[in-house]
Amino acid sequence: MDQIEKRLTKLALKGDQQAFAEIVGLYKDKIYHLGYRMLNNRHEAEDIVQETFLRVFKSMDRYDPNQKFSTWIYRIATNLCIDRLRKRKPVYSLDADMNDQEGLDGYSLIPSDDRTPESELMISETKQLIYDAIESLPVKYKSVMILRYLQDMSLQEISDVLGMPVTTIKTRVHRGREFLRKKLETKF
Amino acid sequence: MDCKLAVSLMHDYLDDDLAKEQNMMLKAHLQSCADCHMRFKELEQTEMALYSLPRHIPTASKELTERILNTLPKHKEPQIWVKWMKRHPAATAAALFLVVMLLSVINVFNQDSQLVVQGNNLDQIVIEGNTVIVPEGNVVSGDLTIENGKAEIFGDVEGNLTVIDGSLYTASTAQISGQVKSVDQALDWIWFKLSNVFSEIAYR
Numbered sequence: 001m002d003q004i005e006k007r008l009t010k011l012a013l014k015g016d017q018q019a020f021a022e023i024v025g026l027y028k029d030k031i032y033h034l035g036y037r038m039l040n041n042r043h044e045a046e047d048i049v050q051e052t053f054l055r056v057f058k059s060m061d062r063y064d065p066n067q068k069f070s071t072w073i074y075r076i077a078t079n080l081c082i083d084r085l086r087k088r089k090p091v092y093s094l095d096a097d098m099n100d101q102e103g104l105d106g107y108s109l110i111p112s113d114d115r116t117p118e119s120e121l122m123i124s125e126t127k128q129l130i131y132d133a134i135e136s137l138p139v140k141y142k143s144v145m146i147l148r149y150l151q152d153m154s155l156q157e158i159s160d161v162l163g164m165p166v167t168t169i170k171t172r173v174h175r176g177r178e179f180l181r182k183k184l185e186t187k188f
Numbered sequence: 189m190d191c192k193l194a195v196s197l198m199h200d201y202l203d204d205d206l207a208k209e210q211n212m213m214l215k216a217h218l219q220s221c222a223d224c225h226m227r228f229k230e231l232e233q234t235e236m237a238l239y240s241l242p243r244h245i246p247t248a249s250k251e252l253t254e255r256i257l258n259t260l261p262k263h264k265e266p267q268i269w270v271k272w273m274k275r276h277p278a279a280t281a282a283a284l285f286l287v288v289m290l291l292s293v294i295n296v297f298n299q300d301s302q303l304v305v306q307g308n309n310l311d312q313i314v315i316e317g318n319t320v321i322v323p324e325g326n327v328v329s330g331d332l333t334i335e336n337g338k339a340e341i342f343g344d345v346e347g348n349l350t351v352i353d354g355s356l357y358t359a360s361t362a363q364i365s366g367q368v369k370s371v372d373q374a375l376d377w378i379w380f381k382l383s384n385v386f387s388e389i390a391y392r
Contacts, residue, residue, distance in 0.1 A: 020260070
């Protein structure tokens with residue numbers, strides 16, 4: 001995997017569109033998943049994927065080959081998500097009716113999608129509860145928990161992606177875990 | 189063992205980051221403390237729930253790859269003239285200087301649209317707006333130069349008459365003893381100015 005990545009990035013550096021397309025193929029779903037869990041919105045998740053690859057493409061010449069490519073792309077994507085979450089305040093609930101148009105809520109503004117949240121709920125209701133708990137985490141815990149549990153990263157990898165010491169990441173995982181435990185305590 | 193320390197050890201255990209000795213201590217504490225035992229169970233369940241989540245669901249739409257590739261800027265090959273400029277900085281600076289100079293000269297020429305009349309006895313002429321009139325019977329002794337205006341000559345001019353960027357009308361009664369020149373273009377104008385300067389120097 002790492003060998004393929006190295007070859008692809010080398011090719012992409014030279015402006016090989018085909019190589020870049022393969023990199024997109026390798027990472028788009030992972031980044032999309034990250035974006036979707038961070039932002040809880042399909043449309044914004046696609047934006048994140050698009051923006052991430054555009055940044056990668058534009059700053060290809062600044063990529064340090066000693067760094068793992070996956071760390072680099074995750075760093076770009078995570079930072080984009082965190083930026084969006086910070087800008088999003090104050091939070092508007094999608095379920096809240098809008099004052100000016102009756103019967104129109106936030107969902108109607110999101111482009112329609114045949115894969116609705118309901119179809120996901122069919123998989124398991126408990127899973128939805130966990131997702132909701134993750135969604136309610138403060139940003140700094142949310143990003144760490146998503147990287148740890150939904151992207152299967154080690155504490156060291158998360159520390160590389162976020163550019164923070166491993167001890168900080170550890171503390172955040174612990175706090176995040178306690179936060180989720182309290183949220184889910186009554187549900188078990 | 190302190191319950192606070194036990195909780196910290198629980199997390200280390202879940203991180204798979206606990207030494208054997210501490211592991212034994214934690215186990216001993218859990219057996220004796222019901223609260224910590226409960227908490228440990230909950231944490232373990234949370235951990236299991238998190239690991240049970242699917243990893244790559246949902247996936248991005250199929251068209252996304254295509255859309256991404258379409259938004260990428262085309263690979264930028266530096267233009268030939270950019271390369272040339274990098275190789276010849278002095279020539280580039282000189283060219284830029286010339287362009288700026290030329291622009292400023294043209295600018296000065298274009299901006300200068302005020303009526304200017306030069307001559308010796310200007311009391312003999314009448315100015316109406318943009319028009320300079322030498323009425324019938326009046327005599328202008330010496331040269332007369334009119335910039336940016338119309339000239340209508342009914343009387344006499346005893347010298348050269350020059351009209352720059354304007355029009356000239358000479359009535360049948362007009363008498364001009366010297367040369368009549370009309371200058372309209374920038375280059376002619378510059379040439380005129382220069383020759384003026386030189387002739388002034390020469391005759392002084």
